[in-house]
Amino acid sequence: MSVPKIYRIKLGVCSTYVIRDRGTILVDAGPPKQERKFVRKAGAAGIDPGEISLIVATHGHMDHIGSLAGIRTITNAPILAHAYEKRIIEHALVTIPKGTTPWGRVMRIAIRLSEKNIVFEPTMVDITVESENPHDGYPLDRFGIGGKVIHTPGHTKGSLSLLLDSGDAFVGDLLMNGFPMRRGPGTPIFADDLETVKKSVRMLLSQGATRFYPGHGNPFLAGDLIGID
């Protein structure tokens, strides 16, 4: 088994990740208007945007898909998302899930107040993942990465995670780590359904996830996870 190289590229509040092995893929695309920053930061890390052969959108929140259209144009890579998030991405809809903590509820109100100012470009979803068999997942071998994309609902209905054969798991907002979201690694402060979040995390752990790469905050080890029981 080869060990993939992982590059964290912070775009505004969102951490995106480039995974490079025999091929190169990108996880998430950050908030709106981050295209140029992406090209600059990727270049500084020695990544040619043209080598990216797939962009996985973990879910349809604008802090993860805001620059999806722009980065797609730059990389010419297809976009993969879950069927439940397809409409959100293709129509650039702004959706905000419920707060799961008092802080999350305050943040939600703040986001809702600025909602009408949030605009981003829609883009087509090329590869749609369904949820019938989450254990099989969508294999990434054809993109030169040992691993799969798995449906991990809870933060949103169509949230996806990437689980590599190396045990590295890219989870979008299924888990969060650090300010302004939360103090340590654990469940998100916004979620459609917290019990479903925990179920999805347990599923990833049972399938061999040992290290988590969240959309907000630093990567962390499975052993440091708080509140998943």
Ligand SMILES: [Zn+2]
């Ligand atoms: Zn989110």
Ligand SMILES: [Zn+2]
């Ligand atoms: Zn987010």
